[in-house]
Amino acid sequence: MRLFPTMAVAAMTLIASNYNVALAADKPTLTVYTYDAIAADWGPAPLIEQAFEKSCQCDLVFVVADSSIGTLRKVQLEGEDTAADVVMGLDTNIAEAARETGLFAEHNADTSALTLPTGEWTDTTFLPFDYSYFAFVYNKELTPEVPASFEELAALPEDFKIIIQDPRSSTPGLGLVLWLQTAYGERAESLWEELAPHVLTVTKGWSDAYGLFLKEEAQMVLSYTTSPAYHRIAEEDQRFDWAAFDEGHYLQIEVAAMLKSSKQPELAQSFLQFLLSDTVQDIIPTTNWTYPATQTAKGLPEGFGDTSPAKTLLMSGVEVEKNRSEWIDTWQEKLSR
């Protein structure tokens, strides 16, 4: 009988496929809330998912919010019954607001591998996974000479223009306000007034600003020290660079944290620790276009350049939370003339 083996194979396949389905159903799901650039098809999320699922016996699901702050607001709105186990992509400027919600648990991760410019990491709730500095990006061919500080920028003729973002709707926009505040303190207020004539326009988000810059509307745009790396590596375009400022550059550290309400804290913890592995840290630079948070064996791709800011500026989250409204108010007043 020829039929028998065929049937046996079919039956076995059927059993096996059922078994697979059962296995898949038994797998726990780890839900990570993140923002769209990380979750994008070309972002780090798909690669991280592939790598983590190889070993975790779990289903890793990324849920997308429209922005970094959007992930926090979603979790806040959902409260205790949120589906999120982990939130990935908050930055240190809003981490304090996130801590105050009381929704986040300690990460208990081994942070010895971290090589952040700020030195040792002491926060036990939020775990950094990458960082970059805010900087003004320019086109070397169109703008051969760039200022080396805010003071120098303010002293330039008025037709030297920059494009910045609104601190009320954009992370870099807020970063710039804090940058000036950290570098200049009391003097920040009058400096904003001197910088105002150079501000071509203030946009809602990073995309609008960078779009205008690529249309050559202004000499410099507020972005990151890692932006030129994208053009060099992905587009093989060497024209772009960032202007090094003497007063130093404000740091943006991206962090992840797990939620107290997570039903699988161990899995969430292992995911957080996985973020610091060489696997993920090597994925980050050329997908998220930031610096990795650790020194990997492979190291940073060449296009990222080897210059780093003269000085690293960063304000404590508590201070940001306390003064943010007031500083934004001053900013608005000085720029609205």
Added chain:
Amino acid sequence: MPTTKSQRHIQGWANALPGLLLAFLMLILIASILFLLANSQTGQLQLPSRTWQTVRISTVQALLSVACSLGIGIALAWALSHRRNFLGRSLLLSLLSASLVLPTLVIVLGLVSVFGRAGWVSQLLAQLGSDLRLNIYGLTGIVLAHSYFNGAFAARQLLLQLETIPAEKRKLAHSLGFTAWQRFRLLEWPAIVHSLPTLACTIFLLCFTSFAIVLVLGGSPRYNTLEVAIFEALKLDFDPPRAVALALLQLTICAVLVLLANLFRSRSSAVASGAIPSWPQPKAQRTSQWLVIVLACLMLLSPLLAIFLDGLGADLSRLLLDPLVQKAIMTSVAFASLSSVAVVLIAIAVVRTQVALSSSLQLGLKRWATFLRASIGFSATLYLAVPSLVLGLGFFMAARQLPGKLEHWAWIALIVANVLMALPFVLALLMPTALKAATRYDRLAYSLNLRGWQRWCHVEWPLLRRSLGQATALSFCLSMGDLGVIALFGNSDLTTLPWLLYQKIGSYRSQDAAGIALILLVLTLSVFNLIPALFNRSSNRA
């Protein structure tokens, strides 16, 4: 046997009821969203400082934008109504509609390519040896962009009105030897004047609640709107009560305007009858008509040309083969089809109600009819004044109370949001013609005892089909998918073209984004050519 008075009233009610119910539902929706939000966190409803300054500046900005948009709209509609035959006229008409439906950022970058500091005009000036460079950032830029978005829409809508001037009247005007000015004052102005309040009101709402444009082209935070403050309250500070206070203020200001606009009532009964006759016109008139058309084309079409050329620089074949882009096209088209059918059906219900409430043979003479009519127009237009962030948050909180998976509700929420957003535009296209039809044919229809479906087939449909074709195409393109309103739902299966475009721009991929903008542009143009043609053909057969 002709219909009696009481029968007419019953029929009037039957016509009015579905639209009344829908309008009522829309009001309930708005109220419950604000209620949910206000109660979500403890705190007081308080307006931040600087609020009144913001309101004042936004009002001035919006009024200027309305004046410019209507100016452009009237001039262009007038010129196009006289120049009825030239090569590319129908392409021009569909291009006019494209400006309203492309994503804001795309249009802004298109405008900047032409009018920016390094734009075509500045480059031309440099070539000519001039030191002058355009600087549009400031009030100029905001008004330019707003007139760009709304001027073309106004022209399209007013052209439909001008085309309803009966041939007999035009003939009479011609035989009396009217000058161009007399013709405009006695013939054309009366045909459009009644649709101006609603049109002006819609444009005002759009400009008063503008967000990305007032910032990106405003040059400084000086021109920001209440919408920016609402964003700050909800996103940055997470202070829903403050957001609700601001949203209520915005709604109140807009509500007063919408109510005022809806109190105006069309008295014109002119409806299109047959082909529009044309006579040779004096050279001066023809020249000025051509001048208006050429200037408008330069202003309105050059940014689209820039978008087109930018798009050609992208790797289009790779993009079109990309499964993600294909999926986005499918999703956008699916959503747009569903939404546009829903919008048009709802709009027809609302239009029938409004007609029943204004026709003197139905319910129009009742004392409360004017009030009801105004409140329906009010609830259908008001969503333009609800910040999409507030709407999105409201939907999100409502969906969480409902059974089923949150991601599934995202589909419903998106369609509802699309409908609410497109409804004012669709009503602006349909209402004037429908009211005119009723005023003119009500008596005849009742004396022939035409009602319900029969009346629709014989009276409304032949007159409305042109507007309906336009309305369907417009709502289709408006619903292609801005996902802002469902950002909180976290549904990653939903990828629409505009969303993909923003995602590409957000991660340095501006070439890909330009390619997607081109795909959107082509899609929009095809829709504006195909759908109205479908409507015209099916009616010819009938």
